[in-house]
Amino acid sequence: MRVYFIWLSIILVLSLFQAAFLPLNLVLLLVLLFSLRDISQSDRHGAWLTFWSGLIFDLSQGLTWGTSSLIFVVVGFLFRGYSRRFDIHRPFLLAGFILPVALVYQRLVFGSWSWWSALALAILAILLRPVLLYFQDSQGGIKLKY
Amino acid sequence: MGKEIKKGFVLICLSLLLLFFDRWGWINWLKTPLQKPFLAAEQKIYHVSLSLKEFLNIFGNQSRQAKKIDQLESQLRQLAGEQNLLATCQQENEQMRKLLGAPLPPQWQFLPAKVVGVGAVFKIDQGSQADVAEGMAVVSENILVGRVTATGRDYSLVQTPQDSEIKIPIIFRSQQDKQPAGRGILENQAGSLVMEKVLQEESLQPGDWVLTSGESGWLPDLLIGEVAEILFKPADVYKRAKVKPLLAYDQLRTVFVIFP
Numbered sequence: 001m002r003v004y005f006i007w008l009s010i011i012l013v014l015s016l017f018q019a020a021f022l023p024l025n026l027v028l029l030l031v032l033l034f035s036l037r038d039i040s041q042s043d044r045h046g047a048w049l050t051f052w053s054g055l056i057f058d059l060s061q062g063l064t065w066g067t068s069s070l071i072f073v074v075v076g077f078l079f080r081g082y083s084r085r086f087d088i089h090r091p092f093l094l095a096g097f098i099l100p101v102a103l104v105y106q107r108l109v110f111g112s113w114s115w116w117s118a119l120a121l122a123i124l125a126i127l128l129r130p131v132l133l134y135f136q137d138s139q140g141g142i143k144l145k146y
Numbered sequence: 147m148g149k150e151i152k153k154g155f156v157l158i159c160l161s162l163l164l165l166f167f168d169r170w171g172w173i174n175w176l177k178t179p180l181q182k183p184f185l186a187a188e189q190k191i192y193h194v195s196l197s198l199k200e201f202l203n204i205f206g207n208q209s210r211q212a213k214k215i216d217q218l219e220s221q222l223r224q225l226a227g228e229q230n231l232l233a234t235c236q237q238e239n240e241q242m243r244k245l246l247g248a249p250l251p252p253q254w255q256f257l258p259a260k261v262v263g264v265g266a267v268f269k270i271d272q273g274s275q276a277d278v279a280e281g282m283a284v285v286s287e288n289i290l291v292g293r294v295t296a297t298g299r300d301y302s303l304v305q306t307p308q309d310s311e312i313k314i315p316i317i318f319r320s321q322q323d324k325q326p327a328g329r330g331i332l333e334n335q336a337g338s339l340v341m342e343k344v345l346q347e348e349s350l351q352p353g354d355w356v357l358t359s360g361e362s363g364w365l366p367d368l369l370i371g372e373v374a375e376i377l378f379k380p381a382d383v384y385k386r387a388k389v390k391p392l393l394a395y396d397q398l399r400t401v402f403v404i405f406p
Contacts, residue, residue, distance in 0.1 A: 016184070020191035020263040021396070047150075051157045055164075060184050062269055062301050065177055066164030073157045077150075110266050112310040116337075 004049055007034070011053045015060035023117050025102055027057050028072070029125055032098065035076035050076045067109060075101055091129070095122035178299045185271060185301055188263045196397060223392050226355060226369050227288045229321055254365075255405035259284070259302075264396045268304040272403060273297045283365045283404045289392050290314075290358060290368040291401050302403070306395045307370060310334050315361040316341065318354045318373065329359060332370060332389060339371060344385040350376060356389050365406060 007030075014026045031053050034046045054069025061068075079088075079097060088094045102118035167173045203212045257278065259270040272278050274297045284291040284304050292306035305312060312334055317326035318341070328348030330341045344350055354373040360366025374390040 016187050016191055018265045019184075019188045019267075019269065020265055021195040022265050025266070047153050047157055051161065054161070059177070059181055060188065061265075061267060062181075062296070062298050062303055064165055065168040065173065066161040066166075070158060070161035070165065073154060073161060077154050080150075106266075114310065 007049055008052060008056065011056055012060075015057045018057075019060040019062075023114075024121055024124065025105065025117065026121075026124075027053060027068075028075075028102060028105060029098070029121060029128075031072045031076060032079050032101075032125075035079045047073065047076060061109075063109060071105060071108065075105070091126040094129075095126055098122045098125045174299065181298065182300065185262055188269070189260060189271060192261065192263050193399070196399065199397070219392070219394075222372075223287055223289060226372075226392055229355065230288060230357070230367065230369055251406075253406075256285075256402040257405065259401055259403055261398050261401060262301060264398075268292060268306050268395065270302050270304060270401060270403070271300065273299050273301045275299050276403075277405070278302050278403050281363050283368060283406075284401050285368060285404060286393055286398055286401045288369055290364075290370050291393065291395065291398065293364065294403070304401075307332065307339055307391060308334060308337075308395050313362075314364055314370070315359040316356050316370065317359045318344075318350065318356050320349075320351060320354050326357075326359075327354065330385075330387075332356065339389040339391055340377070341373070341387045341389050342384065344387065346378075346383075346385060348385070350378075350385050350387055352376060352387075365404060 011027055011030060014022075014030065018025065018027060031050050034049050034053070050072045051069045054067075054072040055065060057063075057068040057072075058065050079101075082088065082097050086093045088097065099118050099122040102121045103113060103115065106112060106114045106118065164173070168177065257272055257276055259272040259278075262269040262271050268291075270284065278294060278297050280294055280297060282294045284294065290307070292304040292309075294302045295305045296303040307314065312332075314332040315329070316332045317329050319326045328344055328350060330344040333340055333342055341350075341356060350373060352373050352375060356370045356373060358364045358366055358368045358370065369392060371389040371391040373387045375388040377386040377388060
């Protein structure tokens with residue numbers, strides 16, 4: 001349970017940063033990680049975590065409650081399906097999912113196509129893989145290959 | 147797999163219910179008090195980030211140049227306001243002019259609002275409780291910041307010219323003339339403001355002021371920027387130009403909502 005509170009605290013801080021000055025959608029990136037946790041750890045509560053993250057994000061951004069929860073839950077499930085079908089450990093396959101999702105999310109929620117921020121997020125996802133490997137492995141979570 | 151789908155279905159239904167309830171305002175009693183600490187925290191973070199930027203600017207290699215640019219931009223804004231004042235020749239409310247230095251109609255009312263955040267959306271700390279409504283213009287000095295696109299009880303979201311979907315009908319005129327030299331549409335193209343659909347016979351010069359024309363729900367005669375570069379080629383049907391905004395939208399602390 002403690003792990004969930006830590007994750008939610010991180011989401012809260014990132015949401016506040018995003019609302020205040022950060023143009024990158026780091027919350028979306030983190031939410032996609034939760035969905036991977038769901039597979040790798042038979043985590044029963046990962047999807048709920050995704051849902052709560054959406055609510056926190058909506059509150060911080062001033063969006064209609066449920067907007068991001070709905071999108072995060074759907075995207076999480078899609079990502080799980082994608083990861084079963086494709087090897088997301090490969091950087092380009094990982095970016096190949098994150099880039100269009102970030103673009104569509106930006107369009108649906110904020111009404112604009114933000115190519116550069118979607119691209120930056122995809123690149124960040126690739127760059128962060130070693131970091132994720134480090135702290136996810138310590139809890140028996142996602143195994144990222146190189 | 148079955149459980150997973152069931153769980154997903156429940157969460158999707160729950161999200162849809164929340165969406166529906168929030169659209170109808172049935173959960174405002176819960177959402178509004180929860181949102182207050184968020185707004186306060188965002189405002190603090192935004193102001194700290196601005197102060198940090200300024201601090202880094204002072205100690206950065208280009209601190210002197212940046213200061214000089216700030217001073218010049220401030221002078222430019224003042225000049226723009228004065229020029230517009232001469233051009234429109236309208237009477238003003240003395241108090242508002244003192245406040246804004248702007249040639250705006252005296253019947254307009256101004257509500258000061260603090261900027262809460264400029265991340266994915268531009269957010270201010272005045273909402274429906276202060277009678278702010280969708281479509282209202284937001285200015286800083288007499289320069290357009292944007293238009294309110296959504297409101298909560300204590301906040302509003304503002305669409306600025308930096309939004310990639312924005313299209314503002316504009317007029318342009320030289321800094322000396324009172325009369326508009328032509329019309330066009332202002333768009334954001336890959337992060338730059340570009341004036342489109344300017345007729346070939348219209349005289350467009352670098353340095354011309356760009357103002358709102360007052361169409362499509364925008365208030366008239368609000369300054370946006372100045373023409374920086376003409377992108378016209380002889381074969382083009384219309385003239386195009388790059389526009390330099392007179393405001394740094396991500397560095398504003400206080401703005402004014404106009405009640406026309």
